[in-house]
Amino acid sequence: MSLRSSDGGPEAGSPAAGSPAPGTVATGMPVGRTADQRLAPRKRKNFLGRQPLGLLFSAPYVIYVLAVLAYPLGYAVYISFHDFFFTAPRVKVDRPFVGLDNYITVLSDPAVQRSFANIGVFLVINVPLTVGLSLVLANALNRVTRLRTFFRVSYYVPYVTASVAVVGVWLFLFQQNGLVNALLGPLAPNLSWLTNSWLAMPTVALYVTWKQLGFFILLYLAALQNIPDELYESASVDGGNKWVQFWNITVPGVRSASVLVTLLATITGANLFTEPYLLTGGGGPDGASTSPVFLMYQKGILQGNPDVAAALGVVLVIGVLLIALIQKRLVGGKED
Amino acid sequence: MSVIDAATAANNDNEKNDDAGQPGAFPSGRGGSTRGGSTRGGSTVEKRRNLGVGSFILLAVGAFVFLFPFYYMFIGSLQTSPDTSVAGAFPNPANLTGENYANINGSINLLKGLVNSGIFTGGVILFTVVFGLLVGYALAQMHFRGKGFVFGMMLLVQMIPFQLLLIPLYVMIVRDYGLADSYIGMILPFAINSTAVFVFRQYFMQLPSTLFEAARIDGASELRILWQIAIPLVRPAIVTAVLLTFIGPWNEFLWPFLVTKDAAIQPLAVSLANYISNVAATASNPFGAILAGACVLAAPAIALFIFFQRQFISTNIGSSVKG
Numbered sequence: 299m300s301l302r303s304s305d306g307g308p309e310a311g312s313p314a315a316g317s318p319a320p321g322t323v324a325t326g327m328p329v330g331r332t333a334d335q336r337l338a339p340r341k342r343k344n345f346l347g348r349q350p351l352g353l354l355f356s357a358p359y360v361i362y363v364l365a366v367l368a369y370p371l372g373y374a375v376y377i378s379f380h381d382f383f384f385t386a387p388r389v390k391v392d393r394p395f396v397g398l399d400n401y402i403t404v405l406s407d408p409a410v411q412r413s414f415a416n417i418g419v420f421l422v423i424n425v426p427l428t429v430g431l432s433l434v435l436a437n438a439l440n441r442v443t444r445l446r447t448f449f450r451v452s453y454y455v456p457y458v459t460a461s462v463a464v465v466g467v468w469l470f471l472f473q474q475n476g477l478v479n480a481l482l483g484p485l486a487p488n489l490s491w492l493t494n495s496w497l498a499m500p501t502v503a504l505y506v507t508w509k510q511l512g513f514f515i516l517l518y519l520a521a522l523q524n525i526p527d528e529l530y531e532s533a534s535v536d537g538g539n540k541w542v543q544f545w546n547i548t549v550p551g552v553r554s555a556s557v558l559v560t561l562l563a564t565i566t567g568a569n570l571f572t573e574p575y576l577l578t579g580g581g582g583p584d585g586a587s588t589s590p591v592f593l594m595y596q597k598g599i600l601q602g603n604p605d606v607a608a609a610l611g612v613v614l615v616i617g618v619l620l621i622a623l624i625q626k627r628l629v630g631g632k633e634d
Numbered sequence: 635m636s637v638i639d640a641a642t643a644a645n646n647d648n649e650k651n652d653d654a655g656q657p658g659a660f661p662s663g664r665g666g667s668t669r670g671g672s673t674r675g676g677s678t679v680e681k682r683r684n685l686g687v688g689s690f691i692l693l694a695v696g697a698f699v700f701l702f703p704f705y706y707m708f709i710g711s712l713q714t715s716p717d718t719s720v721a722g723a724f725p726n727p728a729n730l731t732g733e734n735y736a737n738i739n740g741s742i743n744l745l746k747g748l749v750n751s752g753i754f755t756g757g758v759i760l761f762t763v764v765f766g767l768l769v770g771y772a773l774a775q776m777h778f779r780g781k782g783f784v785f786g787m788m789l790l791v792q793m794i795p796f797q798l799l800l801i802p803l804y805v806m807i808v809r810d811y812g813l814a815d816s817y818i819g820m821i822l823p824f825a826i827n828s829t830a831v832f833v834f835r836q837y838f839m840q841l842p843s844t845l846f847e848a849a850r851i852d853g854a855s856e857l858r859i860l861w862q863i864a865i866p867l868v869r870p871a872i873v874t875a876v877l878l879t880f881i882g883p884w885n886e887f888l889w890p891f892l893v894t895k896d897a898a899i900q901p902l903a904v905s906l907a908n909y910i911s912n913v914a915a916t917a918s919n920p921f922g923a924i925l926a927g928a929c930v931l932a933a934p935a936i937a938l939f940i941f942f943q944r945q946f947i948s949t950n951i952g953s954s955v956k957g
């Protein structure tokens with residue numbers, strides 16, 4: 299309060315000081331300038347800014363971010379370079395620096411290599427499917443006027459529903475004698491979807507694509523609003539059919555959204571945990587659908603090797619960053 | 635797609651004929667009506683409608699694929715014995731029962747689970763709204779040293795991958811602070827949603843700064859300005875932030891799963907997941923019970939979303955595209 303009132307003084311004073319100006323100067327411009335000149339020294343007077351209370355307002359958030367998000371980020375890297383193990387609270391133990399040992403353990407583990415290969419399979423299926431389907435559906439949604447809200451809602455429903463809930467239905471649909479196999483009849487795979495080591499990961503990828511698609515459709519829908527109608531009109535005058543328009547106007551027009559969609563889809567893929575844990579009963583069959591985050595849980599928390607798990611987390615994040623950079627080059631084109 | 639192409643091709647032909655004015659072209663009904671109205675504007679409207687047919691079919695197929703599992707979830711939760719044939723997708727009065735809900739409620743306490751989910755989600759929403767409004771207002775309408783730092787931090791935080799924080803947060807919260815099996819341990823990593831902070835800032839930015847300067851000149855304290863002027867003007871932002879924040883913790887599985895081992899405190903998503911992975915195998919109609927639990931878990935989020943769908947969709951787009 300006291301800070302504010304000392305602040306209020308000059309603030310109230312400045313309009314009064316500026317008031318004779320309109321009488322003497324014809325244009326409004328010099329008035330603004332004199333006011334600015336008067337404001338400038340006032341700003342410097344208070345080291346913490348005009349409303350230092352802003353610091354107090356921001357403090358809870360800043361403290362929260364530093365303590366709960368920034369500090370663990372550094373701590374993760376620290377853990378990954380030390381021989382770290384769980385202890386009872388407030389017990390001081392020696393945790394020697396072990397250099398890259400944990401990283402070597404992680405990278406030479408066949409299960410880890412398998413999980414990264416699985417994520418590779420996942421991304422190869424999920425990312426192009428997500429980008430393609432969400433763009434096509436968003437484009438269609440943009441043209442339709444009838445039942446638009448209904449469609450938007452129905453695409454968005456899987457996204458707002460808990461994965462744990464929807465996993466139940468997918469288990470039911472894709473089990474050995476489930477509805478999907480009943481519809482496929484003789485075409486049904488011999489070992490059913492989630493227990494077949496070739497089909498488990500693609501099924502998980504399909505599930506995640508289905509679940510997340512609504513969110514990406516909305517991203518594209520927003521991007522499509524920025525493409526001017528005149529482009530389509532002039533293209534149709536020039537005789538460009540719908541395909542030509544789609545490839546030459548729509549696709550380049552939403553390029554920045556495509557970069558975002560590929561990035562977010564990749565991050566979602568790297569974060570995969572619930573689906574292999576529940577859909578395939580812990581990354582089965584035979585590790586064919588394990589994910590790195592699932593292994594982090596298994597190694598770090600179940601087997602008590604947080605140091606190895608932290609190293610795996612660091613490797614995973616670096617991997618995602620590399621893939622994101624490559625994708626930005628590929629999808630972003632020459633614009634950037 | 636072929637339908638769309640055909641429609642477009644037909645339309646383009648008409649248009650070309652219009653432009654060239656060739657009398658030899660056979661005027662279809664559509665072409666005639668186009669010629670009757672204004673030339674270009676009419677044909678664009680016409681084209682939109684024709685394209686709409688193909689798009690409409692595509693969207694309808696899509697909507698079926700998206701909604702069918704939810705329908706099937708509900709039907710499955712009511713079946714006495716699981717019927718996985720094609721006929722089982724339709725309600726059969728002889729095979730309907732509410733027993734699955736009683737069964738799942740016998741294994742996991744649904745009400746307790748919902749209450750725990752509610753406390754977890756409510757806690758996150760409370761922290762996000764209270765502290766988010768404070769920092770959002772400060773970032774939008776106050777001038778103070780370090781503002782740029784806070785703003786930059788808010789943007790960067792949204793890019794921190796959660797999988798990297800998993801182990802250190804577990805070590806800190808569960809091992810060091812002993813917050814396992816507590817609501818605060820569950821809430822802490824999600825307590826202030828930075829995307830919601832961003833939404834608050836955007837809404838406060840839209841208010842004219844002269845309003846706040848005037849209030850300051852009149853001697854109102856910043857807290858009073860925030861409470862009596864700023865917050866009443868950004869009520870939609872609060873609805874938005876609540877919805878945006880809601881789905882995160884309500885649907886979150888991994889973190890509460892790690893933190894809670896005591897069934898009495900587990901959110902519904904965790905207890906249902908434990909049921910799916912451990913108990914289901916021994917139940918008489920496991921799928922019926924799983925699907926009944928799934929319906930209970932999904933219903934609040936879906937209901938809330940449909941009720942507020944307009945705000946939900948527009949804000950999600952806005953915040954993601956800008957952020």
